[in-house]
Amino acid sequence: MRPLRPTHSLIVVTGKGGVGKSLLATSIARLSAAAGLRTVLVTLDTRDVRHPFLDVPLEYRPVAVAERLWVARTDPYESLVDYARTRMPFGGLYQGFVRSRVFRDFAAAAPGFDELMCLGRLYNLAVERDFDRVVFDAPATGHLRTLLDVPVAVQRAVQVGPLHHVAGRIRDLLLDVERTHVLIATLAEELPVQEALELVALCREGFRMSVGPVLVNRRVRFGLDAGTWERVHDLGARPQASPALRAALLVAAHEFGLAQAQAEALQPLEQAGLPMLEIPRVVEPVFDAARLLARVDAALAPLLGGAP
Amino acid sequence: MNGPLDLVRLVKSRRIIVCCGSGGVGKTTSAAALGVLAAQEGVNALVMTIDPARRLAQAMGLDALGHLPQNVALDAPGRLSAMMLDSKRAFDRLVDQLAPDARVREAIFANRYYQQISTALGGSRELVAMERVLEAVAEGGYQLLIVDTPPSQHALDFLDAPARIVSLLDGSMTSMLLRPYGIAARAQFRLFQQSSNAALKFFERLTGVQMFADLSEFLLAFSGLFDGFRERSHQVQALMRDPATCFLLVCAPEPASLRQVDLFAARLRGDRMDIAGMIANRVHRAPEGPAALELTSADTALLEVALGGDGAARAQARLVQAQLTNVWDDAWNQHRANTAALDAAAADARGQGELPRREIPDLGRAVSGMADLLALAGLLRRPYPG
Numbered sequence: 001m002r003p004l005r006p007t008h009s010l011i012v013v014t015g016k017g018g019v020g021k022s023l024l025a026t027s028i029a030r031l032s033a034a035a036g037l038r039t040v041l042v043t044l045d046t047r048d049v050r051h052p053f054l055d056v057p058l059e060y061r062p063v064a065v066a067e068r069l070w071v072a073r074t075d076p077y078e079s080l081v082d083y084a085r086t087r088m089p090f091g092g093l094y095q096g097f098v099r100s101r102v103f104r105d106f107a108a109a110a111p112g113f114d115e116l117m118c119l120g121r122l123y124n125l126a127v128e129r130d131f132d133r134v135v136f137d138a139p140a141t142g143h144l145r146t147l148l149d150v151p152v153a154v155q156r157a158v159q160v161g162p163l164h165h166v167a168g169r170i171r172d173l174l175l176d177v178e179r180t181h182v183l184i185a186t187l188a189e190e191l192p193v194q195e196a197l198e199l200v201a202l203c204r205e206g207f208r209m210s211v212g213p214v215l216v217n218r219r220v221r222f223g224l225d226a227g228t229w230e231r232v233h234d235l236g237a238r239p240q241a242s243p244a245l246r247a248a249l250l251v252a253a254h255e256f257g258l259a260q261a262q263a264e265a266l267q268p269l270e271q272a273g274l275p276m277l278e279i280p281r282v283v284e285p286v287f288d289a290a291r292l293l294a295r296v297d298a299a300l301a302p303l304l305g306g307a308p
Numbered sequence: 309m310n311g312p313l314d315l316v317r318l319v320k321s322r323r324i325i326v327c328c329g330s331g332g333v334g335k336t337t338s339a340a341a342l343g344v345l346a347a348q349e350g351v352n353a354l355v356m357t358i359d360p361a362r363r364l365a366q367a368m369g370l371d372a373l374g375h376l377p378q379n380v381a382l383d384a385p386g387r388l389s390a391m392m393l394d395s396k397r398a399f400d401r402l403v404d405q406l407a408p409d410a411r412v413r414e415a416i417f418a419n420r421y422y423q424q425i426s427t428a429l430g431g432s433r434e435l436v437a438m439e440r441v442l443e444a445v446a447e448g449g450y451q452l453l454i455v456d457t458p459p460s461q462h463a464l465d466f467l468d469a470p471a472r473i474v475s476l477l478d479g480s481m482t483s484m485l486l487r488p489y490g491i492a493a494r495a496q497f498r499l500f501q502q503s504s505n506a507a508l509k510f511f512e513r514l515t516g517v518q519m520f521a522d523l524s525e526f527l528l529a530f531s532g533l534f535d536g537f538r539e540r541s542h543q544v545q546a547l548m549r550d551p552a553t554c555f556l557l558v559c560a561p562e563p564a565s566l567r568q569v570d571l572f573a574a575r576l577r578g579d580r581m582d583i584a585g586m587i588a589n590r591v592h593r594a595p596e597g598p599a600a601l602e603l604t605s606a607d608t609a610l611l612e613v614a615l616g617g618d619g620a621a622r623a624q625a626r627l628v629q630a631q632l633t634n635v636w637d638d639a640w641n642q643h644r645a646n647t648a649a650l651d652a653a654a655a656d657a658r659g660q661g662e663l664p665r666r667e668i669p670d671l672g673r674a675v676s677g678m679a680d681l682l683a684l685a686g687l688l689r690r691p692y693p694g
Contacts, residue, residue, distance in 0.1 A: 018332015018560070048571075052564050140331055189674055190361045192332070223631040231614050232628055238610060245607040247597040248632040254672045255635045261673055285644040287563050 003305040004028075006037060008181045008210075010126045010173060014138040015185035016195040020217040024185050024279065025137035026053045027296040031304050033069035037132035040070040040125055044118060044139050053289045062125075072125070076117040083120060083166075115150040116163070119170045127173060144199070148174065148207055177210035183303075185215045186269075188262030193269055200274060213275035215300070216266065220281050222259035229256055277302065313585035313664035315688045319346035319353070319452060322554050324441070324547065325584070326455045329558035330568045334589035336360050337675045338558050338668075339456040340368060340390070341684035346452050347386035348685060353452040354444060355380075355390040358437070363676035377444075382678070386451075393437045393456065402439060406536035438544045445547065554584040557663065561588045561646035566653035573663060585664035587688075588650060592642040593669050601636040603629060 004011065011032075013025040022043065029041035040062050043051070049058060051071050056063050060078040062070035126134040138144055151171040155164060174180050182203045186196040196214055203209040222229070233253060236246035269276060279299040282292050318325065319342065327339045336357050343355035354377055360370065368390040369378045377389040400417070407413035437458055444453055547553060557572050559565040569586055576583050611628055615621035654662055668687050675684060 016332060017330055018565075022564075048567070052567075187332075190363070191359075223634060224628060228615070228624060228628065232611055235610050235614055240606045240610050242604040242607050244597055244601055245603055245610070245632075247595055248601055248603070248636050251595050251639045252632055252635045255638075258672055265674075283638045283641045283645070285641040286648050287645060 004032075004181055004303050005178075006035075006132070007178050009131075009133055010122065010180040011133065011135045012138050012144075012180065012182045013135065013185060013215075014144050014182065014199060015140070015215075016187075016192040017140040019185045019187045019192050020279075021140075021185050022052055022137050023292070023296060024183070024215055024217060024300065025135050026051075027293055027300050028183070028303065029069060029071075029133075029135040030066075030293065031297055031300060031306070032133050032135060033066060035304050036068070038068045038130065039133045039135060040072055040131045041065075041135045041137065042072050042074055042122060042125065043137040044074055053293060055289070062131075070131070074118040074121045076114040079117040079121040079124075082124070083117070115147050116154055116167065116170075119147065119151060119174075120166055123166075123170045123173055126179075127169075140195075145202060148202070175207060175209060177208070180209060182209050182211045183213075183215055184211065185217055187217055188219055188265045190265050193265050197268060197272060200272070213277045213303075214269055216269075216276050216278045218281040219278040220255065220259045220262055222256045224256075313587070313666040315342065315345060315666060316349060318554070318556075318584055319351055320349055322452065322584075323552035324445075324453045324455065324550070324554070326457060326548070326553065326555045327558050328457045328555060328572060330565060333558050333560045333565055334668075334675075335558045336456050337364065337681075337684065338556070338587050338589060338688075339454050340364060341675075341681050341688055342556075343380070343388050343390065343454050344382065344384070344681050344685040345688050346454070347380075347382055347384035347388035348689075350385040351451050352387045352449070353389070353454060354450040355388070355454045355456070356393050356437075356440060356444065357390060357456040358393045358458050360392075361674065361676070363674075364681075367676065367678045367681060389450070391440075393440055393458075406540075439540065442540065442543055442547065548581055549579075551582070554582045556584055557586040559586060559588055561591045561649050561667070563649050563652070566649055569653070569663075570657060573657070583663060585666065588646075588665065588667045590670040591646050591650070591667040592639065594643045595636060595639045597636075599640050601633050603632070 011025075011028060013021055013028060015021050025043075026041060029039050032039040041051075041054075043058065050056065051058050054065050054071055056065050056071055058071065058073040060073060060075050060082075062072040065071050122134055122136055125131055139147070151167040151174065154167040155171060182199075184196050184199045184203075186192040200211055200214070204211045224232075229252075233249060233256070235241055236249040241249075266276070277300065279296055282295045284291055325342065327335050327342070329335045336359070339355055339357055340360070343353045346353035355368070357368075357370070360368065368380050370390055370392060375392050377391045380388040380390050382388050403413060403416055407416065437455075441453060441455055444450065555572075555576055557569045559569045566588075573583055608625060608629065611625040612621050615624045615628070650665075650667070654665070657663065666688065668684065671680065671683065673680075675681065
């Protein structure tokens with residue numbers, strides 16, 4: 001496994017909706033900070049006002065979470081206001097206009113505009129600010145494709161002007177295998193695996209980005225080998241078996257079936273020869289973000305060269 | 309506790325049921341199972357689905373080209389049909405339908421901006437999905453439409469999409485761009501030289517002249533479609549507020565998913581749309597026995613004999629018992645976690661009115677064939693636990 005290198009200043013974490021991208025991105029940001037990198041975890045604009053796993057508000061400006069770790073939310077309007085203020089001659093004069101309803105309506109509907117502004121913000125954080133690493137909790141497949149297409153499309157559509165340059169710099173960052181690395185998250189289920197394969201093809205073949213390994217979240221491993229299980233699985237039918245053994249074998253059969261179905265669902269990734277990193281399913285009686293993150297951190301540590 | 313959600317009554321009394329929820333919560337599967345339930349109740353239903361898993365699609369007869377309604381082989385008093393809502397170049401098709409003439413259509417298709425970024429046009433997939441719903445309503449022939457919604461960053465984009473496009477075309481910014489010219493005028497470049505408008509100057513500075521010209525041309529061509537879009541947008545809004553239409557919020561029994569349900573519910577209520585209730589999928593049942601697994605000495609003996617009866621078998625039997633205990637504890641913990649999350653969400657929602665709720669137990673496998681759909685339909689029919 002090739003771990004993330006310190007030069008990777010932008011880590012894009014993506015995958016199908018519902019596979020646990022945000023959790024894994026949070027963990028990667030924590031590990032990066034722990035490895036000594038000043039890290040900011042960025043989520044695409046969301047209606048959540050607090051981060052789901054870190055007990056901090058989500059704001060446009062990076063909010064400090066722990067030593068060397070910040071969290072921020074991208075927002076196309078805020079990015080635009082920021083851009084206008086810092087980049088445009090007499091930028092302050094435009095603030096009122098940029099914040100006006102008229103402009104917001106327009107920007108909300110103008111094709112590609114939101115995406116470019118969000119990418120611009122990532123670029124700003126990754127390159128121009130004094131962070132060593134941006135971990136981007138990226139949107140699901142369809143939207144990511146758009147996100148990756150936009151800088152190239154805008155560069156082609158806009159021949160000159162500041163937007164042309166911005167789009168060009170963003171494209172250079174995204175496609176630079178020394179600076180940007182893509183991690184694709186999945187579950188061991190049919191549809192997420194299919195999307196993971198599509199994402200690998202898109203990022204690796206389509207855009208020649210640095211990709212991998214595939215992060216397999218909530219993986220279930222059955223603790224007994226198939227031979228042993230084969231010999232005990234039907235003991236519940238014996239008259240000597242207690243109701244407890246009968247019930248336990250039933251639950252175990254369920255688990256065995258799940259582990260097998262997961263292995264089967266991961267076949268296409270194996271056939272494609274893609275390296276995988278498994279994050280075991282964490283079962284806690286009550287949702288506890290800190291305990292959950294600690295377990296995920298342990299599973300993802302090899303990404304940063306740590307022991308599993 | 310939330311009241312139970314009576315899905316039998318729902319499929320018999322509504323004409324449109326929209327299933328929404330964030331990605332990966334079993335929305336598509338729930339919509340399909342609801343269709344089976346409707347057919348079992350004698351209702352002729354059409355399930356409009358998005359991107360089903362391969363085996364689910366096969367079960368519903370959608371493995372080939374499913375962009376037109378297909379009959380689902382099902383032994384039930386009602387007829388069940390299914391179709392896919394997703395199609396590539398669907399936006400082209402819409403432009404095709406709405407363009408007043410060939411010249412406008414060609415102008416749009418030829419526009420560089422449209423070609424390169426049309427797929428990014430805010431919520432185009434969502435808009436097309438709603439279009440197909442309107443079509444199906446107009447065509448008639450079904451007593452019930454069950455609509456699966458696209459997975460998107462904001463799962464309510466599909467509601468906003470038509471309005472966003474109308475606001476793009478209707479917005480004052482756009483009128484500002486278009487005002488100096490009639491449809492026939494093509495020399496957008498002069499716009500920048502003539503206009504002293506600070507807003508335009510700003511935009512020009514920001515984006516560069518070329519992009520502005522392309523965008524302006526795009527909007528100009530698109531404005532011919534404006535009446536069509538506005539009309540459709542109003543129809544979609546009216547349809548979503550119709551008393552025969554309701555929304556079902558589908559979620560997983562996990563805090564993050566339940567928080568999304570809260571956000572959806574608030575938004576739908578704000579828009580005066582009717583939320584019939586929520587379906588929590590993959591809820592883990594409690595194992596059948598006390599939380600602490602206590603195997604008897606007879607059980608140990610049984611395991612040892614089955615594993616060979618020698619010294620090695622005794623050690624292996626201990627391993628098996630440890631594994632059985634682990635799995636048992638996990639199952640109990642999953643059940644507790646699911647229940648705690650659902651109860652916490654219900655307590656949080658109490659202020660704004662609780663949603664009738666239906667919990668669907670975890671089947672322990674991906675729902676794939678018609679047998680699974682029938683099992684799920686049975687679970688939708690009967691309250692759980694019970």
